[in-house]
Amino acid sequence: MHTHSLEPWAHSHVFLGDRHDRHARRTWAVVALTAATMVVEIVGGTWLGSMALVADGWHMSTHAAALGIAALAYHFARRHADDPRFSFGTGKFGDLAAFASALLLGLIALLIGAESLDRLLHPVAIGFGQAIPIAVVGLAVNLASVWLLHDDPDDHAGHGHHHGGHAHGGHGGHGGHGGHGGHDTNFRAAYVHVLADTLTSVLAIVALLGGRYLGLAWLDPAMGLLGTAVILAWSWSLLRTSGLVLLDARPSPAATREIRERLEIGGDRVSDLHLWQVGPGHRAAVIALVSDDPRPPAHYKARLAGMKGLSHVTVEVQPCGGHAVVA
Numbered sequence: 001m002h003t004h005s006l007e008p009w010a011h012s013h014v015f016l017g018d019r020h021d022r023h024a025r026r027t028w029a030v031v032a033l034t035a036a037t038m039v040v041e042i043v044g045g046t047w048l049g050s051m052a053l054v055a056d057g058w059h060m061s062t063h064a065a066a067l068g069i070a071a072l073a074y075h076f077a078r079r080h081a082d083d084p085r086f087s088f089g090t091g092k093f094g095d096l097a098a099f100a101s102a103l104l105l106g107l108i109a110l111l112i113g114a115e116s117l118d119r120l121l122h123p124v125a126i127g128f129g130q131a132i133p134i135a136v137v138g139l140a141v142n143l144a145s146v147w148l149l150h151d152d153p154d155d156h157a158g159h160g161h162h163h164g165g166h167a168h169g170g171h172g173g174h175g176g177h178g179g180h181g182g183h184d185t186n187f188r189a190a191y192v193h194v195l196a197d198t199l200t201s202v203l204a205i206v207a208l209l210g211g212r213y214l215g216l217a218w219l220d221p222a223m224g225l226l227g228t229a230v231i232l233a234w235s236w237s238l239l240r241t242s243g244l245v246l247l248d249a250r251p252s253p254a255a256t257r258e259i260r261e262r263l264e265i266g267g268d269r270v271s272d273l274h275l276w277q278v279g280p281g282h283r284a285a286v287i288a289l290v291s292d293d294p295r296p297p298a299h300y301k302a303r304l305a306g307m308k309g310l311s312h313v314t315v316e317v318q319p320c321g322g323h324a325v326v327a
Contacts, residue, residue, distance in 0.1 A: 020280075023187040024074035030145045030194060031071050034064040037141045041134075056134050060141075063197050066104045070190040073097030088312070091279015094186030095245040101189040102238035105196060109231035112200070116224025123217055132208045139201035145194035151187065184280040185242050192238060196231045203227050248276040251283060255309070259285065262303045267292030271318070284312035290320040 041057030077093035080086060203223035210219040250256060252275075260270050272288035289300060297315035304310060 019184065019187075020074060020078065023184055024071065024078070026148045027067060027071045027074060027187065027190050030148050030190065031064060031067045033141060033145060033148075034060055034067060037138075038064055056138060060138075060197075062104070062108055063193055066101045066193050067190050069097050069101050069104075070094075070186050070193075073186050088278040088284060091282055092245060092277070094184060094280065095242040098185040098189035098238055098242040099246060101186075101193065102235050102242060105189075105193060105238070106232060106235035109196075109228045109235060112224055112231070113228035116221040116228065119221035119224070120218065123221075126208070126211060126217065126220060129212075132205065132212070135201055135204045135208060139198065139205065142194055142198035142201050146191070146198055149187065149191040149194055151184075151191070185238070185245065189238055189242070192234050196227075196234060199230060200224075200227045245277050250275050251277045255283070255307070258307065259287070259304065259310075262307070263287070263289060263300055265303075267320070268300070269320075278312060281309055282311040283309045284314075285310060286314045286316075288316045288318070290318045292320055294319045 038057050038060035041060060073093045073096065077090040080090050080093075083090070203226060204220075207219040207223040210216040245251075256273065256275055259273060259275065263270055268289055268291045270287060271290050272286075274286040276284055278284045285304075287300075294317045297317055300315050300317065301313050304313060
């Protein structure tokens with residue numbers, strides 16, 4: 001048996017988003033900003049004897065923890081990108097972090113809701129003069145964080161990676177085409193966290209101003225309940241999006257149709273098709289074909305060339321006597 005180099009058939013399994021490092025840097029910047037604000041508020045509040053300041057500082061700590069999860073996910077995904085233990089790379093680390101982050105966000109919303117309901121039923125005196133400046137400072141920090149984590153529409157477009165596709169026998173190699181598009185769920189989770197905090201700051205300022213100048217003390221807990229409802233909706237959306245990726249749900253009916261349309265030509269029929277997401281902007285596909293006139297797998301993979309986001313393809317071809325049968 002001759003020994004041949006596998007270099008032409010080997011390929012990378014790094015399915016990180018195109019803006020992975022940029023998103024990581026910005027997330028770490030927001031973690032630093034949030035943590036610094038948290039320390040200043042807790043230390044300053046303790047020094048000045050302001051419980052409102054201390055409470056807001058601890059509130060910031062929950063968001064620092066959630067954003068820390070997102071930042072660490074970027075770190076570990078990059079660090080273990082070439083680790084062979086991960087069959088399809090570490091592109092889904094971010095979705096795992098987003099799922100955990102969404103659970104934390106939902107818990108924070110429920111705690112805010114419970115506290116707001118208690119305040120609505122059992123009103124307490126609010127130090128408006130002290131609370132308004134704190135809410136304004138919190139809003140300024142949150143707006144800076146929103147700016148850092150805001151993505152332009154173009155930021156979701158990827159350039160992907162090209163993995164050369166070659167095949168032997170009945171099983172195709174892992175052909176590749178540049179991966180384009182796809183959202184970074186982890187970055188979105190971090191963005192939703194700071195957006196949620198910004199919303200609570202805005203609602204708090206409205207409530208505090210209404211309480212101080214209009215005497216509407218009930219506005220404070222009412223705004224808390226409104227914030228709870230909105231944040232819970234965002235949390236559920238994140239849970240659903242990241243959960244579907246973690247469970248390898250088929251990402252796009254349109255992409256599935258396009259694969260079938262490109263492959264089912266003449267006597268060729270797709271008998272089995274698995275399509276799933278392996279990272280931001282990257283999808284993998286395992287396809288089984290039956291054909292009246294079987295061709296090498298590379299022939300069928302060439303038909304998928306240039307398909308948006310398709311980065312890892314395996315093709316199996318079976319001959320069919322007479323007409324192809326769809327399984």
